[in-house]
Amino acid sequence: MKAILASENLTEEQIEGVVNSFLEDVKSGRWKSQGWPELWVDYSVTKLALNAYTKVLAKRNDGLGLSVNCYCPGFTQTSMTRGKGSHTADEAAEAGARLALLPPHLLPSGKFFVWTSKNTTSTFIDSRL
Numbered sequence: 001m002k003a004i005l006a007s008e009n010l011t012e013e014q015i016e017g018v019v020n021s022f023l024e025d026v027k028s029g030r031w032k033s034q035g036w037p038e039l040w041v042d043y044s045v046t047k048l049a050l051n052a053y054t055k056v057l058a059k060r061n062d063g064l065g066l067s068v069n070c071y072c073p074g075f076t077q078t079s080m081t082r083g084k085g086s087h088t089a090d091e092a093a094e095a096g097a098r099l100a101l102l103p104p105h106l107l108p109s110g111k112f113f114v115w116t117s118k119n120t121t122s123t124f125i126d127s128r129l
């Protein structure tokens with residue numbers, strides 16, 4: 001599965017195939033023995049699919065002046081975290097908006113951005129998907 005998702009020629013059909021195979025393993029009750037992540041399995045598989053799809057879209061739109069990236073807001077105070085987190089949802093949204101509004105020639109494509117907040121500084125860490 002890792003090899004499929006890491007492939008340079010990844011397709012939407014392959015991503016769908018991986019997700020469908022996860023759903024089949026859940027339905028048949030054998031997902032634990034099939035090597036899927038043990039923690040937050042459904043969350044992890046959806047993020048895996050999202051990251052992989054970002055890679056497909058970035059490649060498809062290469063050279064067209066479009067940037068397609070993932071943005072992780074870091075540990076943010078929202079309903080999902082029951083209000084816990086190192087910063088507010090507004091701060092995380094503002095950082096994401098600043099990233100998305102960068103001029104196209106300054107914004108790469110096919111990247112995974114993580115925002116971390118420490119006091120007043122913010123950092124984007126990007127790595128190839």
Ligand SMILES: NC(=O)c1ccc[n+]([C@@H]2O[C@H](COP(=O)([O-])OP(=O)(O)OC[C@H]3O[C@@H](n4cnc5c(N)ncnc54)[C@H](OP(=O)(O)O)[C@@H]3O)[C@@H](O)[C@H]2O)c1
Pocket residue numbers: 072073074075076077078079080081085
């Ligand atoms: N919070 C964090 O620390 C953190 C960290 C890393 C990544 N993220 C990611 O950031 C994203 C937002 O997370 P969050 O913390 O803001 O979560 P949240 O507080 O649970 O909010 C999720 C939002 O998504 C909406 N939603 C859920 N299912 C939907 C659907 N099928 N169609 C349309 N809208 C739907 C919900 O709408 P309703 O309110 O109407 O249900 C809600 O507004 C998620 O992808 C999460 O994985 C969050």
